[in-house]
Amino acid sequence: MLRVIAFIAAAGALSALVYYLLALSALRRFMQRALANNELTPPVSILKPLHGLDPKIYECLRSHCVQAYPEYEIIFGVNDEGDPVLPLVERLQQEFPQREMRVQVCREVLGANRKVSNLMQMLERARHQYVLINDADIRVPPDYLQRVMAEFRDPKVGLVTALYRGLPGRTFSSRLEALGLADFAAGVLVAPMLFGSMDFALGSTVALRREALDAVGGLRPIVNHLADDYELGQRISKAGFKVVLANVVVETALPDYSFRDFFRHQLRWARTIRAVRPWSYFGTVLSFGLPWAVLAVVAAAPAPHPWYWALLAMVAVARTAMAVAAASALRDRRLLRDLWLIPLRDLLAVAIWAGAYLSNTVDWRGQRFVLKDGKLAPIDL
Numbered sequence: 001m002l003r004v005i006a007f008i009a010a011a012g013a014l015s016a017l018v019y020y021l022l023a024l025s026a027l028r029r030f031m032q033r034a035l036a037n038n039e040l041t042p043p044v045s046i047l048k049p050l051h052g053l054d055p056k057i058y059e060c061l062r063s064h065c066v067q068a069y070p071e072y073e074i075i076f077g078v079n080d081e082g083d084p085v086l087p088l089v090e091r092l093q094q095e096f097p098q099r100e101m102r103v104q105v106c107r108e109v110l111g112a113n114r115k116v117s118n119l120m121q122m123l124e125r126a127r128h129q130y131v132l133i134n135d136a137d138i139r140v141p142p143d144y145l146q147r148v149m150a151e152f153r154d155p156k157v158g159l160v161t162a163l164y165r166g167l168p169g170r171t172f173s174s175r176l177e178a179l180g181l182a183d184f185a186a187g188v189l190v191a192p193m194l195f196g197s198m199d200f201a202l203g204s205t206v207a208l209r210r211e212a213l214d215a216v217g218g219l220r221p222i223v224n225h226l227a228d229d230y231e232l233g234q235r236i237s238k239a240g241f242k243v244v245l246a247n248v249v250v251e252t253a254l255p256d257y258s259f260r261d262f263f264r265h266q267l268r269w270a271r272t273i274r275a276v277r278p279w280s281y282f283g284t285v286l287s288f289g290l291p292w293a294v295l296a297v298v299a300a301a302p303a304p305h306p307w308y309w310a311l312l313a314m315v316a317v318a319r320t321a322m323a324v325a326a327a328s329a330l331r332d333r334r335l336l337r338d339l340w341l342i343p344l345r346d347l348l349a350v351a352i353w354a355g356a357y358l359s360n361t362v363d364w365r366g367q368r369f370v371l372k373d374g375k376l377a378p379i380d381l
Contacts, residue, residue, distance in 0.1 A: 002299045002300070002301075003299075003300070005295070005299040006295075006296050006299035006300040006304070006308070009292045009293070009295040009296035009299055010292075010293075010296040010308065010311060012285070012286060012288070012289075012292035012295075012296075013289055013292040013293040013296055013311050013312070013315050014311070015286040015287075015292075016286060016287050016288060016289030016290075016292055016293075016315060016319075017289060017311075017314060017315055017318055019190070019286065019287045019289070020289060020315075020318035020319055020321070020322045021318065022190050022193055022194075023186040023187070023189065023190050023322045023325070023326075024318075024321060024322055024325055025193075026186065026189035026190050026193055027186060027189060027322070027325040027326055027328070027329045028325065029189075030163075030189055030245075030247075030329050031325075031328060031329050033247050040152075040153065041069060041070050041071075041145075041146065041149060042128070042129065042130050042149065042152070043070075043071040043072060043073075043127075043128040043129075043130070044069070044071075044072040044073075044128055044130045044131070044132050044145060044149060044207075045072070045073050045075060045126035045127060045128040045130070045131050045132070046064060046072060046073065046074045046075065046131075046132045046133075046134075047075050047077065047119055047122045047123065047126065047131060047132070047133045048061065048064070048074060048075065048076045048077065048134070048136060049077045049115045049118045049119055049122070049133075049135075049136065050076055050077060050078050050083065050085045050089075050136045051078070051079065051083070051085075051114075051115075051136065052083065052084060052085060053084050053085055053088075054136050054137040054253065054255075055137065055169060055253040055254065055255050055256075056137070056139065056167070056253035057085060057088060057136060057137065057253075058088050058091070058092075059139055059253075060136065060137055060138055060139040060253060061076075061088065061089070061092055061136070062092060062095075063139045063140045063141075063142075063144075064140060064144075065092055065095070065096045065099050065101075066096075066142055067140075067142060067143075067144060067145045067146075068142050068143055068145075068146060069145040069146055069149075072100075072128075072145060073100040073101070073102070073126075073127060073128065074099065074100070074101045074102075075101075075102050075103075075104055075122045075125055075126060076089050076101065076102070076103050076104065077103075077104045077105075077106050077118040077119065077121065077122040078103065078104075078105055078106065078118075079105075079106060079107075079114065079118065080105060080107070081105055085136075086103065089101070089103060102125065104118075104121060104122045104125055106118035106121040106122065108121060110220070110223050111220075111223030111224045112223070112224045112369065112375070112376035112377065112378060113222070113223055113224060113225060113226065113228055113376060115228065116219055116222055116223045116225070116228045117223055119133060119219055120218070120219045120220060120223065123218070123219060129209070129210045130149065130152070130207065130208065130209060130210070131207070131208045131210065131213065132145070132148065132205065132206070132207040132208070133205075133206040133207075133208070134203065134204055134205050134206065134250070135203045135204065135252070137252050137253050138164065138204050138205075138250050138251070138252055139167075139250065139251045139252070139253065140248075140250045140251075141248065141250075143248070144248055144250065147246050147247055147248040148160050148162065148205060148207050148246045148248060149207070150246075150247075151207075151244050151246050152207075152209060154242065154244075156241060156242045157209070157241065157242045157243075157244055158208065158209050158211070158212025158213075158215075158236045158237075158239070158241025158242060158243065159201055159206065159207065159208055159209075159212060159232065159233055159236045159237075159241065159242075159243045159244075160205065160207040160243075160244055160245075160246050161198075161200075161201040161202045161204070161205050161206060161207070161229075161233065161243065161244075161245060161246065162202065162204050162205035162245065162246045162248050162249065162250055163185045163188060163189075163202070163204070163245065163249050163250075163329075163330065164181065164185075164202065164204035164205075164249065164250045164251060164252050164330075165178070165181060165182070165185070165249055165250075165251050165252070165330040165331070165332045165335075166178035166180075166181040166182075166251075166252055166254045167251050167252065167253045167254060168254050168334070169253075169254050169255055169256035169257070170256050171256045171257055171258065172259075173257040173258060173259045173261070173262035174254045174255065174256055174257045174262070175338050175341065176262060176341060176344070176345055176348070177254050177257060177262055177265070177266075178254060178332075178334070178335065178338070179323075179335060179338055179341055179342070179345050180266070180345060180349070181252075182323060182326040182327060182330060182332070182335055183322075183323075183326065183345075183349075185326055185329065185330055186322055186325075186326050187284075187287075188202070188245070189245075189329075191280075197237070197242070197243070198233070198237075198243045198244065198245060199233055199234055199237035199238075199243055200229070200230045200233035200234060200237075200243065201229045201230065201232055201233035201243060202229055203228075203229040204250050204252065205246065205250060206229055206232060206233075207246075208232075208236075209241070212236045212239065212241045213236075215236070215239045215240075215241070216232070216235040216236055216239050219232075221235070222235075224375045224376055225374050225375055225376070226272050226275070226362065226369070226371060226374065226375070226376050227272045227273075227275070227276050227374060230272075230276050231276070231374065234276075249329075249330050249331055263348075263352070264363055266348075266352045267352060267355050267356060267362075268362040268363060270352050270353060270355070270356035271356045271359070271360065271361075271362055271371060272362065272371070272374075273356075274356045274357070275360070275371045275373070275374045276374045281353075281356070284353060285350075285353060288346055288349060288350055288353070289315040289318070289319050289346075290315060290316065290319055290342070290343055290346045290347075291346055291347060291350050292315075293308075293311055293312040293315040293316070294312065296308050296311065296312070297309065297312055319342060319346070320339060320342065323335065323339055323342060324336065324339070360372070
């Protein structure tokens with residue numbers, strides 16, 4: 001029986017080794033991409049849904065006010081006038097009186113996903129034919145809009161998205177989260193290699209051509225979906241438009257997670273991915289190279305064949321190389337100091353992967369929901 005387990009584990013380790021090599025190739029290609037040359041800089045409406053005070057929220061919002069871009073507006077959306085983030089928005093308006101910024105109080109609840117509900121109400125006030133949505137905790141470089149909008153030089157592009165890196169807080173769990181985001185970025189880059197094209201978006205950046213948004217019925221069809229960014233990318237891709245990745249990396253400020261908060265957040269993320277891409281999610285088990293390789297050595301004990309040790313060594317080297325390449329692609333040297341956390345992060349990834357199958361409930365913004373076909377159904381307590 002142990003020999004069978006060792007053989008299965010070795011096969012899993014080999015599959016992960018192939019994945020790491022694909023990821024290295026994808027990361028290298030991303031780093032070698034040339035900047036798109038586009039003299040056309042169309043006006044853009046930036047929609048920023050806000051809810052409370054995220055870490056480094058002022059710096060994140062301020063980064064959108066200093067863009068080297070000729071014309072854009074920013075619409076901030078909140079649920080009510082008492083949101084504690086509004087004094088920071090007023091401070092921004094005072095600091096940048098020349099920048100067109102408005103606040104939309106979104107009183108209507110149009111669906112279970114309150115963020116999308118707010119975006120629908122904000123979109124009504126957007127003046128421009130290009131719309132860019134990103135999360136409140138996203139900090140962007142000064143050439144962000146230039147790099148994102150350059151991708152629309154191709155008239156077939158309907159949506160542009162972007163990779164992001166994590167700015168960890170002070171806790172150990174926050175650093176684990178940042179390391180996981182680097183692995184996620186590698187997976188995002190591998191997906192088009194495996195499936196032929198990109199058909200999803202990331203909440204860090206969802207830039208839209210209005211024509212593409214109108215073709216999928218606007219935002220209303222996704223107002224009950226948890227993975228609204230993913231759904232929008234899927235629908236726009238199916239409508240015949242391209243979904244592309246911009247040559248820019250943005251940053252998200254991570255909270256000072258406790259281990260419990262970190263694990264719950266990871267479970268919500270994992271259950272969301274399982275709900276929208278069940279077979280792809282199941283297949284991620286074949287990317288856990290270190291756990292598979294260690295299991296193969298242990299199962300082959302007390303005298304594992306040297307081949308098992310060689311496999312473990314190759315997997316460890318390839319896994320580390322992928323992490324280093326991801327750090328380079330994301331331009332995040334902080335990740336290099338946390339490479340020693342990879343074995344723990346990978347072990348936790350296995351637990352999170354399995355935990356996603358134990359329940360369909362998620363905690364989101366202080367409320368519990370059950371996921372049904374990717375849609376949110378509130379749980380009455």
